[in-house]
Amino acid sequence: MQFFKSFYLTKNVFYILFTIAVLFLLSYWFHILYPFTWLLVWGFVIVFLFDIIILFNSKNGIDSNRLLPDKFSNSDFNAVPIRIKNNYPFTTHVEIIDEIPVQFQKRDFLKSERIGPKNILDFEYSLRPVQRGEYVFGSLHIYAMSKIQFAKRRYSFDKAAMVKVYPSFIQMKKYDFLAIDNKLTQIGLKKIRRIGHTMEFEQIKEYVVGDDVRTINWKATAKHGNLMINQFQDEKSQPIYSIIDASRVMKMPFNELSLLDYAVNSTLAFSNIALKKHDKVGMLSFSNTVNDFLPDSGKKTYINTISETLYNVKTQFLDSDFGLLYAHVKRQITHRSLLLLYTNFEHISSLKRQLPFLQALAKKHLLVVIFFENTELNQLIKSEAEDLQTIYDQTIAQQFAYDKKVMVKELQKYGIQTVLTTPQNLTVNTINKYLEIKARGLL
Numbered sequence: 001m002q003f004f005k006s007f008y009l010t011k012n013v014f015y016i017l018f019t020i021a022v023l024f025l026l027s028y029w030f031h032i033l034y035p036f037t038w039l040l041v042w043g044f045v046i047v048f049l050f051d052i053i054i055l056f057n058s059k060n061g062i063d064s065n066r067l068l069p070d071k072f073s074n075s076d077f078n079a080v081p082i083r084i085k086n087n088y089p090f091t092t093h094v095e096i097i098d099e100i101p102v103q104f105q106k107r108d109f110l111k112s113e114r115i116g117p118k119n120i121l122d123f124e125y126s127l128r129p130v131q132r133g134e135y136v137f138g139s140l141h142i143y144a145m146s147k148i149q150f151a152k153r154r155y156s157f158d159k160a161a162m163v164k165v166y167p168s169f170i171q172m173k174k175y176d177f178l179a180i181d182n183k184l185t186q187i188g189l190k191k192i193r194r195i196g197h198t199m200e201f202e203q204i205k206e207y208v209v210g211d212d213v214r215t216i217n218w219k220a221t222a223k224h225g226n227l228m229i230n231q232f233q234d235e236k237s238q239p240i241y242s243i244i245d246a247s248r249v250m251k252m253p254f255n256e257l258s259l260l261d262y263a264v265n266s267t268l269a270f271s272n273i274a275l276k277k278h279d280k281v282g283m284l285s286f287s288n289t290v291n292d293f294l295p296d297s298g299k300k301t302y303i304n305t306i307s308e309t310l311y312n313v314k315t316q317f318l319d320s321d322f323g324l325l326y327a328h329v330k331r332q333i334t335h336r337s338l339l340l341l342y343t344n345f346e347h348i349s350s351l352k353r354q355l356p357f358l359q360a361l362a363k364k365h366l367l368v369v370i371f372f373e374n375t376e377l378n379q380l381i382k383s384e385a386e387d388l389q390t391i392y393d394q395t396i397a398q399q400f401a402y403d404k405k406v407m408v409k410e411l412q413k414y415g416i417q418t419v420l421t422t423p424q425n426l427t428v429n430t431i432n433k434y435l436e437i438k439a440r441g442l443l
Contacts (some may be wrong), residue, residue, distance in 0.1 A: 006154045007052070008143065013150050014360055016044055051148040054090070061088045062144050066098075066137065068163050071420025073170040074132050075257050075265060081124040084142060086115040093145040094121075095152070103129065107132045129165040130256040132264070132311055139160040167310045168265040171427065172303075175269050176276065203231050238279045238333055238443050239296040240434075242267040245343035247287040247312055247320035252344070254423040262319055263342035264310045266427040270340070271306050273431055275299075277438070282333075283309065288318045290328045296337070322357035330360060338443050339367045340430065346374075348403050349409065359414050368417040373404060375422050379392050 020041055028337040055061065067081040086092045104127060115121045129135065139156040204220050207227035220228035223257040244250075244267060250260040271281045275298065282296035283306060292309050320343070329339070339361060345351040361367045383390070408418045417437070437443055 007056075008152045008154060010145065010149050010152055013048070016139060016150075020044065027383060044185070047148060048150045051146055051150040054088075054146055055144060055151055055153045055234070058087060059151065062086060062092070062094070062142050064140060064142050064155065064157045066158050066161060068137075068161055070163070071169075072127070072135065072163055072165040073168050074129055074261060075168050076170040077126040077128050078170075079124045079126055081122065081361070082140065084113075084115060084121045086117065086119050086121070086427050087145075088144070089117050090146060091116050093149060094146070095143040095145075097101055097141040097143070098125075099140070100127065101135035101137055103131065103133075103135055110205070130257070131261065132165050132167065132313075135163050136163055137163070139278050148178060164311070166307055167261075167268040169268065170309065171265055172269040172272050175427065175431070176272055204228050205231050237298055239333070240274050240279050240281050240336040241296065241326070241333060241337055241339050242271060242281070242283040243329075243339055243341045244283070244285040244313060245320050245341070246285045246291060246315045247316060248317045249320070249344045249346070250342075251315050251317065256317075256370075257423070259344055259423060260313070260315055262372075262423045262426050263370075264313055266342070267340075268303075268307055268310055269427045270430050270434065272303050274434065283308070284327050284328070285313045286320060287316045288324070289320050290324065291316075293328070293332060295332070303435050319386070323352040325358050326357045329365070333365070337365050338434075338437065339365045340370060340434075341367060342370050344371045345404075345407055346400070348406055348410070351407050358411070358416055362414065362416045366417065366437065368419060368437075369411055370419040370421065370426070370433075371404075371407070372399060372426075373420060373422050375424075 063184075064084040065083060066084060069078070072078040074200065080098075082098070083098065084094060084096070086094075092115050094113050094115060095111065098109050100106045100109055109125075111123070111125075113121055113123070137158065137160070139159045142155045142157070143152045144155065145152040204217055205228065206224075207216065207229050211229050213229075215229045215231070217228050217230050242261050244258060244260070250258065252259050254262070267283060271283070274281045278298065280296040280298040281302065282294045284293040285291045292313060294306060294309055297305075333339075341358075341361075345354075358367060358369065379407065404420055408420050411418045417433065419429050419433050
């Protein structure tokens, strides 16, 4: 029974059977080629049986497995490595079919390779998830064929392997690496001149090449006989909270990713940068209720707690209750903090309904409202109008785009900081705003 479950014919067999059938017809009609046809039949049968024997004679002719990571990074291309070991004493042709998780809607995965005798083949392919959660792989099927390629044997491995898709830790590591390497301008981050005295004295140390000569301590230099400088560090432990609106307005998709997931990815990357800057970070998500709340902390390992919490942030498809948000912040966040509020307003009327609560938040905290440009409307505005309907649509789109600018001015009128950004530039623009606030000493 196991033999029949793993035994398959190749298309070469059908070509040969078709050829034999044609020869039999010719020999029947013209009384020629009859002995040759039977010779071909028996030759085919012998070779076919030999092919089956060498494929099925070994119990484990092929070994294979996926080398899946513990987690995937949302919205990024993640490598799926596969290793195949050929235990046959001959070169084997293999067809690889991987049952990819249903979320990707891909049913055409097929890769063909040749593996030498007793050799190992390593290769990988990439998957780009666009939503967080659990992704279950089906079986990894390897169809093995000898050089004859009349029969093929199926091997199946790694059934029901599961991997979790987390907020974009690849994006987080990219910003972290470039920050350490001082190459922030490559990804659009600005170097902002520091204003005022937001530096704390740390120690006096000996001058080394590259230190700022403006910080030379002449008294210490005279005392030690060597050039000494004052070393400063940024003010530490300023509390910063990322507040994510998880209501239905954040479910809008852009480039397959929802606004909510853009906000989640940005929160993870930004929190990591803020921790590197020695600030304390926390977060909460809300819609009609406050779903998740993490108090601020400056521990470097806290980024793992934030990642786990962000993994479970989901929209309830309900309207957000900003009054409840204000009450929760007033009760739980007692010190003046930087609040980064990720939300979205499509109409000026929706902003005005929530403006009293935003004003109340801004009285005690430094509030930054981060919301989104509608990139699809921008494309419509820039397109060439060819008929009256398009002109009408462009006029409506321009009104929506104008409303977004009005919202920015309305918020700034009440001393509320704003970031109006495209979804793709959300993380960069959020970090730039944070660096600007730090440089100006607003917090």
